[in-house]
Amino acid sequence: MRISTTSCLCPFLVCLCFIQRCSGASHHVPTKVPSKNQTKLANGETEVHHRPKRGWIWNQFFVLEEHMGPDAQYVGKLHSNSDKGDGSVRYILSGEGAGTIFIIDEVTGDIHATKSLDRERKTHYVLHAQALDRNTEEALEPKSEFIIKVQDINDNAPKFPDGPFVASVPEMSEVGTSVLQVTATDADDPTYGNSARIVYSILQGQPYFSVDPKTGIIRTALANMDREAREHYTVVIQAKDMAGQVGGLSGSTTINITLTDVNDNPPKFPQKNYQLYVPESAQVGKPVGKIKANDEDLGVNADIRYSIINSEGANMFSISADRDTREGIISLKKPLNFERKKTYTLNIEGVNTHVDPRFSYLGSFKDTATLKITVGDVDEAPVFSMDYYIMDVYENSPSGTEVGAVTARDPDSRNSHVRYFLDRKEEGINYFRVDEYSGVIYTTLPLDREDMPWHNITVMASEVDNPSLLSHVPVTVQVLDVNDNPPEIATDEEVIVCESSRPGQVIQTVTAVDKDDFANGQRFSFASPSQLPVNPNFTLKDNEDSTASIIARRRRFNHLTQELYELPIVVWDGGEPSLSGTSTLTLRVCPCQRHGRIRMCQGEAFLSSAGLSTGALIAILLCIVILLAIVVLFITLRRSKKEPLIISEEDIRENVVTYDDEGGGEEDTEAFDIIALRNPAAAEELKFRRDIRPEGRKHCGPPRIHRSPSVELDEVDVHQFIKQKLVEADMDTSVPPYDSLQTYAYEGQGSPTGSISPLDSPGTHSEQDFNYLDNWGPQFQKLAELYGDPESDVTT
Numbered sequence: 001m002r003i004s005t006t007s008c009l010c011p012f013l014v015c016l017c018f019i020q021r022c023s024g025a026s027h028h029v030p031t032k033v034p035s036k037n038q039t040k041l042a043n044g045e046t047e048v049h050h051r052p053k054r055g056w057i058w059n060q061f062f063v064l065e066e067h068m069g070p071d072a073q074y075v076g077k078l079h080s081n082s083d084k085g086d087g088s089v090r091y092i093l094s095g096e097g098a099g100t101i102f103i104i105d106e107v108t109g110d111i112h113a114t115k116s117l118d119r120e121r122k123t124h125y126v127l128h129a130q131a132l133d134r135n136t137e138e139a140l141e142p143k144s145e146f147i148i149k150v151q152d153i154n155d156n157a158p159k160f161p162d163g164p165f166v167a168s169v170p171e172m173s174e175v176g177t178s179v180l181q182v183t184a185t186d187a188d189d190p191t192y193g194n195s196a197r198i199v200y201s202i203l204q205g206q207p208y209f210s211v212d213p214k215t216g217i218i219r220t221a222l223a224n225m226d227r228e229a230r231e232h233y234t235v236v237i238q239a240k241d242m243a244g245q246v247g248g249l250s251g252s253t254t255i256n257i258t259l260t261d262v263n264d265n266p267p268k269f270p271q272k273n274y275q276l277y278v279p280e281s282a283q284v285g286k287p288v289g290k291i292k293a294n295d296e297d298l299g300v301n302a303d304i305r306y307s308i309i310n311s312e313g314a315n316m317f318s319i320s321a322d323r324d325t326r327e328g329i330i331s332l333k334k335p336l337n338f339e340r341k342k343t344y345t346l347n348i349e350g351v352n353t354h355v356d357p358r359f360s361y362l363g364s365f366k367d368t369a370t371l372k373i374t375v376g377d378v379d380e381a382p383v384f385s386m387d388y389y390i391m392d393v394y395e396n397s398p399s400g401t402e403v404g405a406v407t408a409r410d411p412d413s414r415n416s417h418v419r420y421f422l423d424r425k426e427e428g429i430n431y432f433r434v435d436e437y438s439g440v441i442y443t444t445l446p447l448d449r450e451d452m453p454w455h456n457i458t459v460m461a462s463e464v465d466n467p468s469l470l471s472h473v474p475v476t477v478q479v480l481d482v483n484d485n486p487p488e489i490a491t492d493e494e495v496i497v498c499e500s501s502r503p504g505q506v507i508q509t510v511t512a513v514d515k516d517d518f519a520n521g522q523r524f525s526f527a528s529p530s531q532l533p534v535n536p537n538f539t540l541k542d543n544e545d546s547t548a549s550i551i552a553r554r555r556r557f558n559h560l561t562q563e564l565y566e567l568p569i570v571v572w573d574g575g576e577p578s579l580s581g582t583s584t585l586t587l588r589v590c591p592c593q594r595h596g597r598i599r600m601c602q603g604e605a606f607l608s609s610a611g612l613s614t615g616a617l618i619a620i621l622l623c624i625v626i627l628l629a630i631v632v633l634f635i636t637l638r639r640s641k642k643e644p645l646i647i648s649e650e651d652i653r654e655n656v657v658t659y660d661d662e663g664g665g666e667e668d669t670e671a672f673d674i675i676a677l678r679n680p681a682a683a684e685e686l687k688f689r690r691d692i693r694p695e696g697r698k699h700c701g702p703p704r705i706h707r708s709p710s711v712e713l714d715e716v717d718v719h720q721f722i723k724q725k726l727v728e729a730d731m732d733t734s735v736p737p738y739d740s741l742q743t744y745a746y747e748g749q750g751s752p753t754g755s756i757s758p759l760d761s762p763g764t765h766s767e768q769d770f771n772y773l774d775n776w777g778p779q780f781q782k783l784a785e786l787y788g789d790p791e792s793d794v795t796t
Contacts, residue, residue, distance in 0.1 A: 061148040119150040119189060129143070152195055158184040158198050160253035167255055169258075184251060194241065196241060198239050208225065232258055232259075269367050270294060275372050281378045304352060308346050389404065392478040399445055401442065405441065406459050406475065419464060449479040501552040516573070522573065528567075566587070568582055
């Protein structure tokens with residue numbers, strides 16, 4: 001199969017092809033190409049030699065865009081080598097636009113375009129062709145792909161997608177200075193003809209600007225364009241396709257060009273001589289007048305620096321430029337005195353701060369003027385020694401405490417007396433007063449730094465001769481801190497204690513706050529109250545960094561047993577003197593669950609299935625505690641029952657017996673063997689055997705028959721015996737190296753009244769009757785036995 005067309009493939013046939021398409025004459029005539037399988041006969045016919053493979057012969061198809069004719073536009077023709085012209089071959093077309101845009105004659109293979117096409121929307125179409133046997137519907141040729149290209153015509157004008165434009169160029173620029181480049185676009189095919197070949201030209205803006213026809217670059221065309229003469233220009237640029245030829249399409253855009261300023265104008269004073277009146281009461285540092293030089297430039301190019309160039313004026317006055325108004329502000333450097341000098345002459349110079357060296361040929365960018373200042377004589381108000389005062393006073397100072405003093409004087413030659421008073425329009429005057437004559441400020445009430453650390457007052461001064469002239473001075477009083485507020489715990493919220501807390505676990509870290517001010521930062525220390533017993537549940541640890549940690553001392557807290565605990569904490573501050581405060585924290589026990597680092601109380605757990613309420617459980621526990629208390633009390637009472645003072649009458653030892661009840665009378669002396677005082681030999685014998693019961697008596701009977709051992713022993717000088725024991729104690733190296741005091745139950749001799757003890761009178765019996773002791777009850781039974789009938793004792 002072959003496809004024949006009259007589309008010209010060579011460049012020099014382009015015009016001919018275009019004319020043929022426009023005239024519509026014999027479009028796409030198929031070209032018969034002899035094949036090797038054909039033999040030309042003598043009568044001019046050809047004999048076809050059949051072979052199993054047949055092929056397409058392709059030429060590319062073209063179709064003009066924007067076809068507006070009444071008939072469908074002929075595109076080309078499909079032809080197969082198997083087609084003998086008898087109509088047995090059927091041609092089929094498929095692909096993009098097949099059946100809608102492009103149709104094919106099934107018999108002849110002619111292709112037509114039924115719609116007007118736009119190359120800017122779609123440049124080509126891909127289709128597939130196939131030849132079938134009309135009778136058997138079998139494919140005579142395999143399906144093949146071919147392309148129909150939409151041929152461009154000049155139907156789109158150039159456009160400036162970014163217009164209109166705004167540009168700027170410095171004034172006084174040289175000719176040819178680039179301003180802006182504009183670019184137009186054309187939707188036509190740039191590879192076919194001149195439809196998209198654009199040429200730029202300027203329609204408006206001569207003779208100031210020009211444009212490059214190829215690149216679209218706009219340049220200055222006139223030298224020394226002055227912004228002060230004209231600042232804005234409007235330029236219109238045209239773009240035309242077909243290389244600018246007649247019949248080409250065109251588009252235009254507008255460029256608004258502004259000349260930017262350069263420093264090409266020097267400052268100028270409107271006049272050369274000025275006069276100014278300044279009263280002698282003018283304050284130092286305050287403005288007293290203004291002067292201005294004009295500059296036609298803008299922005300920084302018009303900035304002017306003013307200066308006083310003569311010494312007479314520079315010593316008394318200063319001048320500075322106002323950035324907004326560009327005026328020269330004249331201020332007073334020293335106080336004026338009409339009596340000393342009445343006039344001053346100032347030579348003022350104004351100079352541009354940003355000079356462009358390109359325009360130095362225009363001259364110096366500065367100008368000068370003369371200002372004559374006349375000083376006026378006025379009656380001035382008192383002048384304070386300082387512009388403001390800062391004083392301080394300690395808080396809680398008693399009323400009448402001196403805070404500080406202000407001073408003012410009359411600057412006039414009269415030197416009138418000055419009176420002081422406070423401005424009554426301000427708040428805080430109730431706390432202070434000022435002495436009318438001395439200017440000393442006193443407190444009227446005790447001040448509290450925590451309530452108001454700073455006080456601002458205004459002191460006014462006036463002359464006695466002219467009270468209408470007033471001077472004001474601000475006074476700031478700082479209230480200095482003293483340690484007069486105890487610290488307290490920073491939080492009043494409850495502390496949550498988890499039931500699962502372990503001994504040593506930190507429950508919470510607490511801090512303290514203090515209303516007082518500490519120069520080196522607040523420092524606090526913490527402790528539990530010393531007067532309270534040790535808390536068995538929680539302890540407090542001072543972290544020595546102004547914080548404290550609450551630490552659990554036991555485990556197994558139960559909110560059903562006890563839900564709330566109170567923990568008193570004493571906090572000391574680091575002031576002088578140190579103050580302390582006691583705060584009580586409430587600790588709540590509850591089951592906890594952890595969400596990160598946050599502990600949250602869960603809801604109350606339900607009781608077990610036994611159905612016991614909380615009140616019932618508490619009652620049961622209370623009964624158990626009462627029973628245990630009764631048992632402990634019963635055991636304690638039984639153990640504290642009285643026991644005999646001496647286990648055996650024969651058990652007499654040299655020891656000290658402590659009794660917790662009433663004594664037993666004279667029988668208590670049996671706790672110490674008095675024989676050792678009367679018989680030194682016996683003492684030596686018992687010296688190292690005090691842990692053994694003495695065997696001095698083998699008889700029966702009560703021990704009271706030995707009340708007076710002196711009946712049986714010889715008299716011994718006990719005084720000598722005590723001295724001997726003292727020497728032995730001093731010389732003994734086995735005892736500790738210190739003196740000890742040994743006390744002996746010995747009654748001295750030589751008393752003129754005699755002895756009242758029965759120990760020294762074994763043979764003399766009192767005639768007093770002690771039988772009445774038997775009637776005194778069981779408490780005196782022992783005493784009655786000791787002082788009973790002596791005759792019976794001797795007989796026994």
